[in-house]
Amino acid sequence: MAKPNGARRVVVTGMGVVSPIGTTVDEFWAGMRASKSGVGPIEGFPPEDLKVLIAAQIKGWDHRSRLRHFQRDKIIMHADRYSWFAAAAADEAVKMAGLNVPFDEPYRAACIIGSGAGGLVTFEKAYRDLFIENKRATHPLTLLRIIGSSAAAHVGIEFGIRGPTFATCSACSTATHAIGVGRDYIQHGMVDVAVVGASESVINYGTMKAWQALHVLSPEGIFPFSKKRNGTVLGEGAGILVLEELEHAKARGARILCELAGYGMTSDAKDMVNPGIEGPREAMRLALDEAGVPGTEIQYLNAHGTATAINDENETNAIKELYGKHAYKLAISSTKSMHGHPLGAGGGLEAVACIKAMQENWVPPTIGLDDPDPKCDLDYVPNVGRDLQVTYTMSNSFAFGGLNTSLVFGPAPA
């Protein structure tokens, strides 16, 4: 059935994750069940003079064995790490959805996989080669590795997706914008299936220096909503969903995980780094309005929760302004406390956390929260997750530049 306004309904039929606390959906969820922290000492490059020496990195993950079965994409092994993450997460999502590969109706499918920064690790290597090593040329694949649309292109090639294929780019809201845009394309009848989300892998010397210079990284850890919070911790990974038009999913007998019921996006149009309250509140309101449910129907909210001083306080206030008294009944958590801040990919990982919470009626915790900031006085599910009947969830992503996005997931339509 279409929505009362005649709109086509969009459901989720597959999801995939590569994260510092687990490199499949099952491992990722097991990590959350165990209140696992993915944060540790930086590895993979000499830290030289860095002052911040921690990050949430994916360690010991072998892209060669994970992507060995890829058939159509001949150069995936030569791609940037961010494309490997996207490819692995998309592979898991497409398999879960049970879609034939290559896709049966290739022009009726979209592949929208964003990245906040593309192949920055490749970029740094190329510039080191040129400017420090005095090499006469960059590696021939440097350009293809760097471009921010290469993850979307690689995934599109492997799975045979021939409809709209591109990347979104909106810093920490990148994945959520991609999910929303894919949702719109299905709702408006442009496509029936969309592989959406984002991937990020930027942890290198130059990135750490740039973030360090902005003074928003914590040298100790990521402690959202806590009194001791003193900045975020960079992470990496990919989160990908397969979205599908409801009747299309039903017709092929797909297992429907949930409905993507609402999507809201706004911009503060005010400040590059200081988030507002109004913009995030309105993004959440738009998502709720579109889902057609009152705020009281939401049981779990996956917060943006970066553990910067201002984000957590303003997000708390925005939630209070929108939800009123129900704000105090909501189970809210920042899963970034466990998987770190994977920048553009954050909304993808967190959408998966929301959907798992609905599947298992269990909400993940905010770890490292022993002593909450008095200004952050909501229920952030401190330290350990808990059983909770979850029918509707909301996922927030708020980016530098004041770019706000919010999603509402609801039960699979009857």
Place this chain on the structure above:
Amino acid sequence: MDEVATKIIEILKKHMKEPRDDISLQTALTDLKIESLDLAMIVFDIEDTFGIEIPYNANEDVEDFKTVGSVVDRVKSLMAEGPAAAKA
């Protein structure tokens, strides 16, 4: 086969999905199923190995890249010209 040819064939094999052992100077590059992207990587490797620069544009069909032998000849002539000439 001389050292230059042997090294070039090694580089070609490195970039082939299914390396063959029957590559001779007469073998056409098209028979090795080398695509444009592979060729860019092969050129890069050859330049690194022999310390030369090969004037090569992926948009043009180049006589020098028809057979293994023509690549070997081109590399030898660039090596003879020396690094200064190769830059021109």
